Amino acid sequence: MTYSLLIPILMTIVGAATPILLAALGELVVEKSGVLNLGVEGMMLIGAVTGFAVTATTGSAPLGVIAAMIASAASAGLFGFLTLTLTANQVATGLALTIFGIGLSALAGEGYVGQTVDVFGSVFPASLSEHPTLRVIFGYSPLVYLSLALVAAVGWFLSRTRAGLILRAVGESDLSAHSIGYSVIGVRYMAVLFGGAMAGIAGCFYSLVLTPMWAEQLTAGRGWIALALVVFAGWRPVRLLLGAYLFGAVMTLELHAKAAGFSLVAPEFLAAMPYLATIAVLAAISARKTGMSLAPACLGKPFKPSS
Amino acid sequence: MKTLTRRTVLKTTAAAGALPIIGSSAYAADPLKIAFVYLGPIGDHGWTYAHEQGRQDVIKKFGDKVQTTIVENVAEGPDSERVIRRLAEEGNQLVFTTSFGYMNPTLKVAKRFKNVKFEHATGYQRAKNMSTYNARFYEGRAVCGTIAGHMSKSGVAGYIASFPIPEVVMGINAFTLAARKVNPKFETKVLWVSSWYDPAKEADAAKALIDQGADVIAQHTDSPAALQTCEQRGLMAFGQAWDMSNFAPKAHLTAIVNRWGRYYEARIQQMLDGNWQAGDTWWGFKEGVLEMSPYNDVIPADVQAAAEATRAGIIDGSGNPFTGPINDNTGKERLAEGVLGDGDLHKMDWYVEGVQS
Incomplete structure (x- = not known):
């Protein structure tokens, strides 16, 4: 591989990894609080269409991203109301949220099909963002840097702050947290809303950065890869970062290898890779003595305080 | 190119919604009832959009001699069989099923409803009352x-x-x-x-x-x-x-x-003339599709x-x-x-x- 190829390939990997990372980071916090939200794909689509619609109307991409965060968080709030307040089954409600998101985004986006907006590209001066070499550092959308900052922030929050400790306590032992006076439902609501907002940014990354347009099911199943990534990473932010870039690298390098004229594996295998890797990791961690200790103990369990 | 506005979508949807209540008695002067089954939304600006443009051409050409129904977003497989069967029961005389995955469901319904004519896009199964068509x-x-x-x-x-x-x-x-x-x-x-x-x-x-x-x-x-x-x-x-x-x-x-309209117009003209026959059509530039x-x-x-x-x-x-x-x-x-x-x-x-x- 020649040097001239290296930079564009690295940049493509970052582009493929960032939205998965953003969505997975949100879901990681949600799952750490003991809630399993399978609606990531639906929330991403709601974010993607909202971000696009607001950007197309106002001309401001940052405004679009903020609107997307609000819209996706609102859909997550609906999920929260059903599963936390009404204690509905989380798996069924999450799947319903995905189906709802697919339909709602298609309906809302009807009038925006075929329109385009400017790419939400680099904010650095062109001398840096279009420099043949330095663009590998400066040539991205602000959302890329935001995703990296958020990984650090979430990692710090979960392991170094009191609020993060409470969130983990709620996810590991809801009854204990409840009995010493923490609001389990309240904490979980906050986590679910955060997960929604993150999925919203991830959706925007498709409709504003990678492919600046709106079309039905624009995210094409990336939400499911984000869900797999959380398990793959063992619910740890730094591993999540590595996993996202690994998934992105495998997807990108396979395309480049094939374009260069040799194929490493069948494309079908590649498409299944994130899920296969996740199954392998699941098998590995459950084979260990400590078992599934990485997964929050109360994951997916509805909490009903017996007051 | 004609862009799709929200208003035209609403109109089409309203028309589609109103159709099931229209009676099924067939007098000679009644319009020919034609149905289209679409894979995606007509706003996909791709495959389904192109078929919808064909239907618009049909309406333009035949006016009130035809009455068309559309069903959008029909998943391939068992769902589509229900939709196609209902369209046949509602008295449609010609049904276009516009995706490869509708092949077997269309064939099944065609066997049940011998008096209804079916046209399936891009497939290879045919019957006395079921044709196939594709473009080069x-x-x-x-x-x-x-x-x-x-x-x-x-x-x-x-x-x-x-x-x-x-x-x-x-x-x-x-x-x-x-x-x-x-x-x-x-x-x-x-x-x-x-x-x-x-x-x-x-x-x-x-x-x-x-x-x-x-x-x-x-x-x-x-x-x-x-x-x-x-x-x-x-x-x-x-x-x-x-x-x-x-x-x-x-x-x-x-x-x-x-431009599927060229094919739809030809087949509908044959229905009106009473000389529709099942077959396989693969048209290209020459025929205008x-x-x-x-x-x-x-x-x-x-x-x-x-x-x-x-x-x-x-x-x-x-x-x-x-x-x-x-x-x-x-x-x-x-x-x-x-x-x-x-x-x-x-x-x-x-x-x-x-x-x-």
């Missing part, structure tokens, strides 16, 4: 190939492909053969993305192909993502299924446009003329895209002279010289 998309690919052969500086095209079925393979081959007629050293690099629709992956595939030296991109996938990538990088590309030039005003050279969208001004006049000459040759039969001698990409001779027949095309599983897959 590869003819349009040959026109794109001619343009690519002239316009490409690197002599390398990237081709984003979905699945290695004969329909896709013959498109790649027709494109490459036409380009090599212009530039004998022309090469087509094919990248399989294993999806009909995955914008992010299509964009990444385009980037990979460009990084490998391609300066013009063709695609057999449905999103305009690759066009946007080419627009950003100042390269060239072809649209798919409809005019996608608004996504890439500079990069979009032309696109193959499906395929058109090229307006050529981009960046294409020099002599190249536009060459593209038109390719099209004219296909129409008058002098320039069949698959005229021998044709070698495959292992160097083996596949056709010494003459042209490949439809039977050969329908089971094509090899690539012509110059294809790198």
